[in-house]
């Protein structure tokens with residue numbers, strides 16, 4: 001590879017550390033850095049007419065890109081009240097789905113070459129629902145996906161080499177937020193004040209991501225508890241639920257430990273039966289509107305002797321105790337918290353994998369880009 005690992009032992013770690021810059025670049029593509037806080041006039045300007053006509057959103061993706069889509073669903077609906085569905089491409093394409101008129105179909109793909117995602121898009125295009133607009137959210141400008149869609153929204157992550165996606169994921173989240181701001185303002189679905197607040201908060205992200213990299217050492221220490229575990233649970237609620245899924249996927253992919261991501265509110269409906277002294281439970285616990293409910297979920301696990309590993313904000317005032325480990329994540333607004341909380345779950349899976357001696361950048365049986373079904 002021409003990309004150099006530099007001082008880093010693995011591409012994955014290098015790419016984790018590139019996130020503040022990659023995210024800053026992606027934000028700059030849409031945000032005016034001048035005196036007034038606003039979206040750049042030229043951001044998706046050519047597509048304003050198309051975007052003003054869409055009434056709902058269908059997201060299609062695979063793997064980590066699918067998890068970015070799940071976060072976007074929460075954002076589309078709660079921030080600008082645009083209905084949004086998300087589905088993995090391999091299911092979507094074979095179930096004869098309904099794509100309603102005036103849909104924006106967003107295909108999220110780091111590579112732009114994932115076979116299932118491309119086929120799902122082509123099937124929709126064949127049926128041409130009225131007012132269909134297709135958008136590629138992609139890291140590779142020359143890819144098939146970009147060629148075959150109406151709108152190209154780039155992630156400016158730079159080349160990603162580690163099979164486990166990191167900076168592509170966080171830049172996808174940022175770009176999705178930028179798109180939501182664009183649709184929200186074009187269709188007047190959000191107040192100027194709300195728009196300004198979100199742009200302000202976006203601009204703080206690179207600094208917050210940079211600060212979250214300081215968690216590397218404490219998370220490395222935490223990872224020792226996972227070395228000989230066979231199974232692990234990741235819990236989150238609301239915007240952190242997709243990050244729990246992503247944390248579990250990362251751990252599976254590179255450490256080969258079985259892991260499941262669960263909506264914490266579903267604990268009682270099954271996974272609580274798995275909890276015992278040997279079960280590590282990772283919890284994404286920013287101090288947000290769901291925090292009190294999540295705390296009750298943690299108590300349920302603790303009462304059953306599960307060992308908790310909690311990523312919490314300073315503001316949560318959570319302190320470590322017996323079988324409860326806490327790492328404090330920099331404070332960030334609730335809306336953008338999933339982007340910052342991605343970093344600790346990436347670092348955790350990375351350090352667990354290194355300790356177990358797996359091939360971090362090229363995990364067994366997996367490929368960076370899945371171009372066959």
Ligand code: G6P
Nearest residue numbers: 062063064065109110111114165
């Ligand atoms: C493979 C990769 C994952 C990636 C997924 C989707 O499984 O190992 O890291 O998330 O494909 O890839 P895409 O390029 O479409 O985002």
